[in-house]
Amino acid sequence: SQQGEEDPQALSIQEGENATMNCSYKTSINNLQWYRQNSGRGLVHLILIRSNEREKHSGRLRVTLDTSKKSSSLLITASRAADTASYFCATDYQGAQKLVFGQGTRLTINP
Amino acid sequence: GAVVSQHPSRVICKSGTSVKIECRSLDFQATTMFWYRQFPKQSLMLMATSNEGSKATYEQGVEKDKFLINHASLTLSTLTVTSAHPEDSSFYICSANPMRGTGNTIYFGEGSWLTVV
Numbered sequence: 001s002q003q004g005e006e007d008p009q010a011l012s013i014q015e016g017e018n019a020t021m022n023c024s025y026k027t028s029i030n031n032l033q034w035y036r037q038n039s040g041r042g043l044v045h046l047i048l049i050r051s052n053e054r055e056k057h058s059g060r061l062r063v064t065l066d067t068s069k070k071s072s073s074l075l076i077t078a079s080r081a082a083d084t085a086s087y088f089c090a091t092d093y094q095g096a097q098k099l100v101f102g103q104g105t106r107l108t109i110n111p
Numbered sequence: 112g113a114v115v116s117q118h119p120s121r122v123i124c125k126s127g128t129s130v131k132i133e134c135r136s137l138d139f140q141a142t143t144m145f146w147y148r149q150f151p152k153q154s155l156m157l158m159a160t161s162n163e164g165s166k167a168t169y170e171q172g173v174e175k176d177k178f179l180i181n182h183a184s185l186t187l188s189t190l191t192v193t194s195a196h197p198e199d200s201s202f203y204i205c206s207a208n209p210m211r212g213t214g215n216t217i218y219f220g221e222g223s224w225l226t227v228v
Binding site: 033035040041042043044045048088097098099100101102103104106 | 117143145147152153154155156157160202204206208216217218219220221222224
C-alpha cells in the first residue's frame with residue numbers, strides 16, 4: 001500500500017494549547033498537503049508544501065517537511081474548540097493529481 | 112462557497128438496487144475527477160480516476176462493473192453503485208483540480224453518505 005501513516009491517531013488537548021500531528025509517507029513526492037475533515041463532512045484544504053520547501057506557515061498553522069525522512073508535521077498553535085476535527089496529510093501519487101492519504105489524526109480540543 | 116458539488120449528500124437504498132452519485136465542478140472545467148471512499152473512522156481510499164471522454168481508471172481491488180463511472184462533460188462525473196449491498200455503505204467523496212500539473216489545490220466535494228439496507 002502506498003498509504004502513509006499519521007501519529008498520533010487521536011489527540012486530546014486543552015483549548016489554548018498547541019497540537020502537533022505527524023505524517024510519514026513512502027514514495028517520493030512533488031508536494032504534501034494537509035486537510036481537515038469535520039465529522040461526516042467533506043475535506044477542507046489547509047496548506048500545501050512543495051518538496052523543495054522545508055517549512056510553511058498559514059495563520060495558526062505551521063507545516064514542516066523533511067523529505068530525507070519522508071515525514072511532515074502540522075502544528076496548530078493556540079488551539080480552539082473549533083479546531084476539533086480529523087486531520088489528514090496527503091501526497092501526490094506518482095506526480096498525478098490523485099492523492100494518497102494518511103490514516104489521519106482525530107483532534108479533540110477541550111474547552 | 113463550494114466549488115465542487117456532490118449530490119445527493121445522503122441516500123438510503125435497498126440491497127440489490129443501484130444508486131447514482133453526481134460530482135460537479137461549479138466554477139471550472141475538470142478533465143479529471145477522482146472518487147474516494149471512506150469508511151467510518153478511517154482514511155480516504157482512492158477508488159478510481161474519472162477521465163472526461165474516456166474510460167475511468169480503477170485502483171487495484173475496485174470492481175469496475177460494480178462502481179460505474181461516467182464523465183460525460185467537463186463539469187460532471189457520476190459514480191453508480193450497482194447492485195448495492197450493505198457492505199457498500201460508506202462515505203463517497205469526489206475531487207477535482209481546475210488546472211493541470213502538480214502543486215495545485217485540489218477541491219473536494221462535501222461527500223455523499225450511502226446507506227444500503
